[in-house]
Amino acid sequence: MQVRRILREPLLHFLLLGLALFAYYGRVAPDDDGKRRIVVSQADVDLLATQFQGTWSRPPSPAELHGLVDSYVRDEILYREGVALGLDRDDAVVKRRVRQKLDVLFEESIAQNPATDADLQSYLDANPAAFRQPAVVSFDQIYFGSDTDTPRRLEQARAALARGADPATLGQATLLPSHQAAMPLDLVARDFGERAACKRSLERVVRARRVRVRRASRPRQLHPGSTVTRTCRCARSRGSRMGKRAAQAGARGRARETAPAVPGRDPGSPAAGAVTLSAKLRRLICVLALFVVIVAPAIADDFRPAYLQLKQLDATTYEVLWRVPALDANTTLRLQPVFPQGTQDLTARTSSYAGNAAVLRWRIRVDGGLAGQAVEFPQLPGSRVDVLVRVERADGTEQLGRVLPVDPRFTVTSSPGHLEVVKTYTVLGIGHILLGFDHLLFVLALLLIVDGTRRLIITITAFTIAHSITLALASLGVLNVPGPPVEALIALSIVFVAAEIVHGRQGRPGLTQRYPWIVSFTFGLLHGLGFATALAEVGLPQNSIPLALLFFNVGVEIGQLIFIAAVLVLIAAGTRVAASLRLRSPAWLWRVPPYAIGSLASYWVFERVAGF
8 A cells, every 4th residue: 555655646756757858868869068068088188298298398297287187178168168258259360260270171182082184174164264374475665754855756766776776775764674574464554554555566466366576656656755665575375275285284283273172073063173282382381380380389379369457446546457468578469558538657567477478567547537438459450369358346346348350449338327227137037037947837836736816925925035035145145055956956846846736636735735835935945046046147236236136036026927927817718718619628637737847847856966
């Protein structure tokens, strides 16, 4: 009989169902341990030791190796937190590093999947314009100034050229050389003008597609200040055909460097033709890689963000801490904060160098304070760093911000007023209770077990008073309870109340049904500690702690009332629909809500205990 009673106990059913959910979720859910844990493998330790030995020419001591591992873990923590805050977005350095890694991957895929001559020919046929060489010309030019005597001087120059005179000895000297060798036509147009007579003459030579010598245009085609050519040699533009070996080799070399590397190599697609790097390019990459290995440790910190901290001492006085990346104590990034006009330095700037950064400290006075004024960073647009700014106000509140090169200014705001505190923490309270599914399940369980509006109001009020007490004590530092055990006990309280619902329907009313306000008050103390953990992540304004606590609780109460009203409306609507449709509920239907609540809460118990 005792065994049968134990097997019929709903608390056992909840625990078994929760354990089954926990096992099933652990089997099918994606493994997120990599996001919640930092694992330092032996391979990571060996790599750290190898890097240390390469730098100092000796292996690290046990204490040094321990410090290297601690630094590795710290870097990983800061990296993950930075990514979670979105600090990697809109960062030119991060984009460049990712692109470099992709370049390396592409190069490896190219080396493993070289293109054939047929692939190169197909790609060349599909993109002939990319490999067409422009026409080049060689000529001598003579410049004449802008005066009325230019026609006569032109005729004298023609006669001198016919006698074999050196063009460099004729005309006026200019910044351009008198002899141009193998000059592309677009550069001729750039240096000598689109409408220059020699440009038109050269174009006719190019259209002729053969090497020939042309005399200068007649005087009527030139204007004072023009340039005239004596000889013109033209090499016609080459197309994309690969008939001869030399042309084929040249086109192949350029095609290998420009054709995209895409696995599968479809010659007809624009991204076809996986290609290999030329020997010269490989040697260049090796030299650049060696340069990066040698120089990167010295310049890596140039890309770290700068940091400005302003600590307000009184209405107009601030302590300044300015941390800027540096190669050494004497070589720092040229970046300085510029405070509003009229700012006075009260102390000299003391400088120190640590951690590849220069740290400057001094004290300033700003007439009227910094509230509502901007701190600017004029050199920021030309740099590759961001600036993190932290302002500690005299009343204990803080302001954090990030300054990007696109907008190099940071506006200091004033302390939040009482109305802003009321609004902010009321919204936080509402949002926390509506997103706290464990708290909502507890309130739902109370709704299902308590009969009568008056008893329900007393029960919910007791729950509110209880969690307000522990929330205030924990937020003020009077209570200090670890968060994980509290969260597990909160889930266990839901399991208990769900079991009490089943007991009451089975004719065995328990303590919760007889004295619901006592149970809600007792468990409300636990839930208040959970609220305090969430509030600690946001923080409290030091100048308005009582006001913030009060209206956070008001927000929680408003959220509870919204949830209770929504549940009551759904129950009333469901009852009316069932009555209108004359639906008869099965006898077991009442078990669905408590078993769903109890099973889910039991799963939370196992999950949170496993996370200790």
